[in-house]
Amino acid sequence: MFNKVLIIGCGLIGSSILRAINSKKLSKKIFVLEKSKSNISKIKKIKSNCKFIKNINNKISDVDLVVICTPMSEYKKIIQKLNKSLKKNCLITDVGSTKQNIIKLKNKILSKKLHWISSHPISGSEVSGPEYGNKNLFLNKWCVIIKEKKQSSKKINLLKKLWKKIGSNVILMDPIKHDKIFSITSHLPHLIAYNLIKTAQDSQKIQRKNLIQYSAGGLRDFSRIAASNEIMWRDIFFSNDNIIKAINLFTKNLNSFKKIIQNKNNKKLLSRLSNSKKVRAQIIQLKQDIAKPDFGRE
Amino acid sequence: MFNKVLIIGCGLIGSSILRAINSKKLSKKIFVLEKSKSNISKIKKIKSNCKFIKNINNKISDVDLVVICTPMSEYKKIIQKLNKSLKKNCLITDVGSTKQNIIKLKNKILSKKLHWISSHPISGSEVSGPEYGNKNLFLNKWCVIIKEKKQSSKKINLLKKLWKKIGSNVILMDPIKHDKIFSITSHLPHLIAYNLIKTAQDSQKIQRKNLIQYSAGGLRDFSRIAASNEIMWRDIFFSNDNIIKAINLFTKNLNSFKKIIQNKNNKKLLSRLSNSKKVRAQIIQLKQDIAKPDFGRE
Numbered sequence: 001m002f003n004k005v006l007i008i009g010c011g012l013i014g015s016s017i018l019r020a021i022n023s024k025k026l027s028k029k030i031f032v033l034e035k036s037k038s039n040i041s042k043i044k045k046i047k048s049n050c051k052f053i054k055n056i057n058n059k060i061s062d063v064d065l066v067v068i069c070t071p072m073s074e075y076k077k078i079i080q081k082l083n084k085s086l087k088k089n090c091l092i093t094d095v096g097s098t099k100q101n102i103i104k105l106k107n108k109i110l111s112k113k114l115h116w117i118s119s120h121p122i123s124g125s126e127v128s129g130p131e132y133g134n135k136n137l138f139l140n141k142w143c144v145i146i147k148e149k150k151q152s153s154k155k156i157n158l159l160k161k162l163w164k165k166i167g168s169n170v171i172l173m174d175p176i177k178h179d180k181i182f183s184i185t186s187h188l189p190h191l192i193a194y195n196l197i198k199t200a201q202d203s204q205k206i207q208r209k210n211l212i213q214y215s216a217g218g219l220r221d222f223s224r225i226a227a228s229n230e231i232m233w234r235d236i237f238f239s240n241d242n243i244i245k246a247i248n249l250f251t252k253n254l255n256s257f258k259k260i261i262q263n264k265n266n267k268k269l270l271s272r273l274s275n276s277k278k279v280r281a282q283i284i285q286l287k288q289d290i291a292k293p294d295f296g297r298e
Numbered sequence: 299m300f301n302k303v304l305i306i307g308c309g310l311i312g313s314s315i316l317r318a319i320n321s322k323k324l325s326k327k328i329f330v331l332e333k334s335k336s337n338i339s340k341i342k343k344i345k346s347n348c349k350f351i352k353n354i355n356n357k358i359s360d361v362d363l364v365v366i367c368t369p370m371s372e373y374k375k376i377i378q379k380l381n382k383s384l385k386k387n388c389l390i391t392d393v394g395s396t397k398q399n400i401i402k403l404k405n406k407i408l409s410k411k412l413h414w415i416s417s418h419p420i421s422g423s424e425v426s427g428p429e430y431g432n433k434n435l436f437l438n439k440w441c442v443i444i445k446e447k448k449q450s451s452k453k454i455n456l457l458k459k460l461w462k463k464i465g466s467n468v469i470l471m472d473p474i475k476h477d478k479i480f481s482i483t484s485h486l487p488h489l490i491a492y493n494l495i496k497t498a499q500d501s502q503k504i505q506r507k508n509l510i511q512y513s514a515g516g517l518r519d520f521s522r523i524a525a526s527n528e529i530m531w532r533d534i535f536f537s538n539d540n541i542i543k544a545i546n547l548f549t550k551n552l553n554s555f556k557k558i559i560q561n562k563n564n565k566k567l568l569s570r571l572s573n574s575k576k577v578r579a580q581i582i583q584l585k586q587d588i589a590k591p592d593f594g595r596e
Contacts (some may be wrong), residue, residue, distance in 0.1 A: 092299055122515050126578070142512060177507065183502045186515030189494060193516070195555055196490055197574040199548045203482045206547075209475065212577060213584050214440060216402035217420050217484030218380040218491070220587040227578035230571035237559050237567065247556050249504075250497045251549065256491055258545050260536050268537065273528035276495040279510060282423070286511050289518040293425040295593040 001162065002027040004063040008056075008078060009070030010034040010043055012125060013095050015133030017067055022049050023135045031060055042130045051195035053057075056081035068094035072235040075105060083111040091155050092116045097124075097182065097232070098239040099146050099175035115155045118146035120178065121168060122186075128229040136167065140287070143168035148173050183242035188250060190233060191227035191243065299460065302326040302361040306354075306376060307368030308332040308341055310423060311393050313367055313431030318464035320347050321433045329358055340428045354379035359406035363460075366392035370533040381409040389453050390414045395422075395442050395480065395530070396537040399583060413453045416444035419466060420474065420484075426527040434465065438585070441466035442475050458472060481540035486548060489541065491523035 005027040009012050021027050030050040030143045033275075034040050040052060051062060056078070063086070068078060075094065082092065092114055098101050099118055100193075122142040125132065143163040145156065156172075163170050200219055204211050215223065237243060260268045284291045303325040305312050312332075319325050322416065328348040332338050338350060351358060354376070360383070366376060373392065380390065390412055394400050397416055404414045420440040441461040443454065454470075461468050471479075498517055502509050513521065535541060558566045582589045 029303045056394060059411055124515070125592050129304070141514065162330060174467060180505055181509045181512055182515060183429075184498050185504075185512045185517045187510050188497070189516035189520055191555065192490060192494055192520075192552075193572050194571060195552050196487060196550065197577050198551050198570060199486070199544070200482050201573065202547060202576065203544070204553065205477055209479055211479045211483050212580050213418060213586065214479055214483045215441065215581050215584075215586045217422065217480060218487035218523055221523060221580050222487055222490075222580040223574070223581050223586070224593065225519060226517055226574035228571075230346060230568055230575070231573055234564065234567050236563075243559065244556065246497070247552065249500060250493065252491050253496050253500065253553060254490075254545065256574050257489065257496075258542065259542065260396075264536055266532065269532050270528055273492060273526075273531055275499065276521070276524035277528070279495050279499065280521040281508050283513050283518050283521050283587055286513075287511045288511065289522070290595055293430055294423050295522065295595055297588055298592055 001105050001165070002064045003159075004031065004060070004065075006033065006060050006063045007050075008033045008064045008066065008068045009074075010130055010293075011069065012068030012132050013121065013123070013137075014067070014121055015043060015046070015048075015130035016123075016135065016137035017069065017095075017166070018043070018048050018050060019046070019133055019135035020138065024165050026162065026165060027065075030034060031063065039130050045132075046130070056085050056235075058085055061085055061087050063090060066090060066092040066136045068092065068096075069296040071231045072096045072098070072102065072239060073231070075102065076109070079106060079109050082114065083109070084287055086111075087112055088113040091158060093119045093159055095119055095121055097186065097236050099178045100241075101239040103114050103146065103148065103175045115152055117151060117155055117159050118175070119159065119163065120144040120146070120182075121163070124228070126224050126227040128232070131146040131285070138163065139167035143170050143177055144173050145170055146178060147172045148174070179240050180242050183240050183246045187236055187240055188246040189238065190225055190228060191247070192250065193222040194233075196222045299456075300362045302327045302329065302358070302363075304329040304331065304351075304358050304364045305348075305362045306366045307372075308337055308428055309367065309417065310426050310428070310430050311421070313341060313344070313346075313428035314366070314421075314433065314435035315367065315393075315464070316341070316348060317344070317345050317431055317433035318436065322463050324460065324463060325363075328336045329361065336567070337428050344428070346433075347551055356383055358384050360382050361388060363386060364390040366390065366394075368394070369529045370394045370400065370537060371401065371529070373408070377407050379406060379413065381407070384409075384412055386411040388412055389456060391417045393417055393419055395484065395534050396510065397476045398539075399471045399537040400444065401406075401444065413450055415446075415449060415457050416473070417457065417461065418442040419461070422526070422530075424522050424525040426530070427555030436461070437465035439466055441468050442471050442476055443468055444476060448470070452505050477538050478540050481538050482528045485534055485538055485541050486544040487527045488523055488526060489535065489545070491520040491546065492531075492595055494520045495524040556565070571583075
């Protein structure tokens with residue numbers, strides 16, 4: 001499928017792409033650019049067929065595909081180097097979690113000779129680092145490909161084919177729609193989880209009670225999401241303007257929830273609580289989660 | 299250990315206690331009072347050794363232990379009947395999730411000849427009904443026993459022994475402390491999860507986009523908690539006054555989170571996000587959750 005692929009940033013997602021491309025034999029050669037020495041030694045241990053490079057330079061000028069898997073705050077520097085080093089016609093994609101900011105940046109500074117089509121595989125986790133990577137990470141997961149005007153349909157098809165080959169369900173979306181949807185299904189839940197854990201930490205200080213040890217009643221679930229990589233999530237929270245709208249809607253609902261409780265409004269409370277149940281059923285039916293009670297934890 | 303035990307309400311928790319007492323042979327006879335015909339037929343299917351009764355009356359006057367596992371809103375009626383039917387010295391416990399309200403109620407209306415010592419096994423789930431019950435539900439889970447002045451130490455020891463025999467780690471707590479701790483570790487997380495799902499439902503209407511299908515990015519975790527039994531949770535939200543304080547603290551933190559994002563305060567945001575990570579590590583170390591990434595879901 002490819003002669004030469006370059007993966008920039010080889011943590012959870014990058015190393016999973018590396019494993020998947022190797023396993024499906026989708027490229028004759030794979031280059032990996034990874035800054036962290038500890039990550040490099042972890043990747044060496046998994047004996048992936050790849051060649052490490054230290055910089056973006058003319059040695060990689062003839063790659064067919066570049067996959068950027070670094071935090072989004074590093075994209076600017078990377079694009080400037082790719083502009084200088086890559087030959088015409090190379091396809092670039094990235095796996096960043098917000099899209100309007102990326103499209104804006106690349107439209108501004110990417111060399112016109114290069115093709116950038118943005119991707120977002122919905123397959124993150126609370127853990128990061130190549131040791132958690134998995135060739136099946138993308139299996140049956142959504143991968144959003146960002147549609148813009150004036151894209152090469154040949155390149156779009158190539159990118160689609162790559163994600164499908166490594167197991168994803170591909171969907172095309174424009175960047176505005178993407179950022180709206182994921183502000184609700186991913187960015188707000190993470191922010192709320194971080195905020196709940198902060199609130200529990202504050203309460204522990206106020207109450208002077210070691211309450212974390214009783215977290216199996218619900219708190220522990222939020223702690224998993226709130227353990228996600230801080231650099232990645234800082235970049236997301238700073239990049240998606242929809243998050244402020246989402247916080248405002250959440251706060252409005254929380255205020256009304258509080259009033260319902262304070263007024264002991266039985267009917268309204270029961271209707272709220274039973275409505276939520278339907279969403280869980282829908283999520284399971286859509287195969288977005290496993291059906292086992294308590295996620296099958298023992 | 300007991301001659302006769304009566305379980306009132308035989309859903310997830312009640313049927314798990316039934317199974318556990320049977321399995322450990324802790325009572326010669328077990329009576330079950332369950333209103334729902336569908337639940338009764340489900341319990342019959344698991345072939346538990348028990349006798350169904352239809353009312354609280356003199357036939358059960360000589361039980362040694364009553365375990366109340368109904369929603370808390372039914373306690374008042376139940377106590378009034380127990381007052382009339384039970385012989386002196388019987389031990390009553392319950393498994394309700396808030397405690398100051400229960401203690402207040404029983405102090406007001408329970409006959410002085412009876413002993414009530416309140417329990418709270420931390421072992422709920424998003425599912426309800428006897429079909430999900432399990433004799434090992436309490437294994438290695440906390441069970442809080444509520445400590446009050448003027449309790450029979452003999453009866454406390456008996457109750458402790460019961461919970462320990464069926465696998466729980468027992469801890470004694472006063473009702474005020476209990477309600478404060480669980481307002482943060484359980485009640486607030488549930489309320490926040492319900493509120494997040496409501497916000498996602500509202501957003502879906504506003505955006506006119508079917509966003510639930512992309513919920514694997516974080517939303518799905520909240521949907522599990524927000525699928526919990528609505529009667530049980532209505533009773534909890536109406537019973538624990540600490541929940542309002544908890545909402546207020548959460549809202550204060552959320553407002554400051556919003557400002558940090560709007561002001562692009564890099565240092566403060568990174569410090570918040572990395573602090574949360576420590577809580578997850580602590581929860582795993584305290585064996586309050588499994589260590590596998592993504593709860594071991596596939």
